[in-house]
Amino acid sequence: MSTIVFTGGGTGGHVYPGLAVYRELSRDHQEKVLWIGSRRGIERGIVGGEGLRYRSVPTGKLRRYFDWQNFLDLFRVAAGFFAALWILKREGASLVFSKGGFVAVPVVAAARVAGIPVVVHESDADPGLATRLTAPLARVICLPYEESIQAFSPSLRGRVVVTGNPVRREFFSDSSRHALSLVGLQDEGLPVILVTGGSLGAHQLNRYVREQIKALTEIALVVHQTGDHGKELIGEIAAEAVPGRYAGFPSFSEEFAPLLQRSDLVICRAGAGSIWELAVTATPAVLVPLSSASSRGDQVRNAARYAASGAALVFEGGPEDSKDLLVMVQSLLEDSPRRAAMAEAARSFAGGNSARSIAGIIGRIIE
Numbered sequence: 001m002s003t004i005v006f007t008g009g010g011t012g013g014h015v016y017p018g019l020a021v022y023r024e025l026s027r028d029h030q031e032k033v034l035w036i037g038s039r040r041g042i043e044r045g046i047v048g049g050e051g052l053r054y055r056s057v058p059t060g061k062l063r064r065y066f067d068w069q070n071f072l073d074l075f076r077v078a079a080g081f082f083a084a085l086w087i088l089k090r091e092g093a094s095l096v097f098s099k100g101g102f103v104a105v106p107v108v109a110a111a112r113v114a115g116i117p118v119v120v121h122e123s124d125a126d127p128g129l130a131t132r133l134t135a136p137l138a139r140v141i142c143l144p145y146e147e148s149i150q151a152f153s154p155s156l157r158g159r160v161v162v163t164g165n166p167v168r169r170e171f172f173s174d175s176s177r178h179a180l181s182l183v184g185l186q187d188e189g190l191p192v193i194l195v196t197g198g199s200l201g202a203h204q205l206n207r208y209v210r211e212q213i214k215a216l217t218e219i220a221l222v223v224h225q226t227g228d229h230g231k232e233l234i235g236e237i238a239a240e241a242v243p244g245r246y247a248g249f250p251s252f253s254e255e256f257a258p259l260l261q262r263s264d265l266v267i268c269r270a271g272a273g274s275i276w277e278l279a280v281t282a283t284p285a286v287l288v289p290l291s292s293a294s295s296r297g298d299q300v301r302n303a304a305r306y307a308a309s310g311a312a313l314v315f316e317g318g319p320e321d322s323k324d325l326l327v328m329v330q331s332l333l334e335d336s337p338r339r340a341a342m343a344e345a346a347r348s349f350a351g352g353n354s355a356r357s358i359a360g361i362i363g364r365i366i367e
């Protein structure tokens, strides 16, 4: 039996959508599956937790600026290419599905050399460098939005399919009933605010919560994901909060879908995966995108694209502006018709089941 190879990694945003596709695919196909990631990437733990076979290959960071490390990384990418080629041949791989991230580059290149068909998916409105490099080698290029097609040359556009972003199945079915007990909070009839910084957490959001926790817990229950780097803050924030109204965690696993469904408002970064999960659960949100100054600006464009649908507001303040964010949150919590309209807009944005569509594309190629 041949093997379908998944690849991608670096952050949760490059792994969870891949898992969503894998789960849909395994409903209809019995092929063996292997995930190729990096040695120390976040993907190793997430994929391992799913019970999927995992192999790592060397890879290098693809920087757009000069750094001496670039030379070393070129060798790492080359080493990753040969390691991936060996794995693909030995496994008798029938298809490679790439979810992007640096590790996908040597794997997709190896697949191309071995004549194995490749399907690439990009989550961000503005495709990342790994997708731009690998798309020319792919048979099908799956993109989240019509306008993302502009990033590719006319010769590649014929291979593009607009699929939206894959979201895991648990976000589609309502499991909100026990959400609060999962994080140790009691339902007091107050609105629920979830603050989440994406798979890595966000310093800026942690600072906002630390500065405004008293005022926030006077009007709502607050559930807060700090990321690993912010876990020391949890005790300090809890001490400032109205007792019994704050729950902080470094990160969530099974609680995440129920919490999104249970929340009246989410304050979060604008990672592509987070946005589509908000859309599927129809949860009104305030997005605080990672600024263009400290990133390639993908979150700024993701946020603008989503907010244009009416499902979210974008907070453009800096790290010192927690009071302005509080005002925005207060006015949204007081305005339930507005939140209902945002939820409706989110529902229309989400559309169908993207993971299922992509699994269908993969299924047709391997058949």
Ligand SMILES: CC(=O)N[C@H]1[C@@H](OP(=O)(O)OP(=O)(O)OC[C@H]2O[C@@H](n3ccc(=O)[nH]c3=O)[C@H](O)[C@@H]2O)O[C@H](CO)[C@@H](O)[C@@H]1O
Residues within 6 Å of the ligand: 011, 012, 013, 014, 016, 017, 123, 124, 196, 197, 198, 199, 200, 225, 250, 251, 252, 253, 256, 270, 271, 272, 273, 274, 275, 277, 290, 298, 299, 302
């Ligand atoms: C800092 C950074 O580089 N961010 C990028 C990264 O974001 P990031 O890795 O945060 O990815 P997303 O926002 O796309 O997705 C976050 C994922 O983590 C999951 N989750 C989150 C918190 C938690 O406690 N538990 C949990 O399971 C969510 O359910 C979601 O599936 O990839 C995205 C998709 O390419 C990009 O748009 C972001 O710009």
